Amino acid sequence: MIETGAGPMPAYTETLPRVADSAHRARRLVHLALEVWGLAHVQVDAELVVSELLTNAVLHARRGESVRVTVTRLGEGRVQVAVVDLSKDQPVPRDAGGDQESGRGLGIVEALSGGQWGVDPLPWGKRVWATVGAEAGPGE
Template sequence: MSRPTGHPGYSETLPCVEESAEVARSLVRTALATWHLGHLADDGALIVTELVANATKHTGSRVIRVVVARPSATLVRIGVVDKSRTIPEIHKSNGDSLPIDGRGLLLIDELTDRWGTDLYRWGKQVWGELKVEAS
């Protein structure tokens, strides 16, 4: 399948455990460096860390799939696929205290241009997109 930007996508299937975040961060950093977008590496690594953490904490999946893609020349999409069909929700704070759960999605919401969930018959992908500034 041809990609609109001419860039390959990157993906890897990993155990659904917290330790997989390290491999996921490496995958994101590798993809961004290959695409000469190293300036997005810190945000991308933080986004994938939070997505992996959410999958390990809330899905009960045995494995996850980390996906890094360029859906267009101006976007990088970082996603985690799992077997749960439960859609994650941001938990808004009430006053000065932050909620115990949901802080990762608040962070993803702040770091990304947009984020969302794609439902599949057998699970879902939660993703965040980083905007690539035109040079």
């Protein structure tokens, strides 16, 4: 459980090596959490978002040998995925040209989260997070 302003929220978290191959393990962590919570309808988006966030940490953090991945259930139908790294450098969205192989990650995160993403500075680095899924309607 993670303590939030709304009280404790169920969460899964894992420390992974800051290497490209960890994206697979991060997706697997998200998959497991969403399967347990019965949130398969957000699985594809959440897995893609955690992949992009982890890949950004691997490519740009340049500090530390590990990252921390967390998936938190925020309520019916919504989850937050986050990656903590040891760099204080803020991620910067870029406009990637059609022939560029990289630079689309934060645009993908923006689109899949409906703009619900951000960066929390930490004393030792930062936490980049995104919320995926729709808010439950009244009575749900």
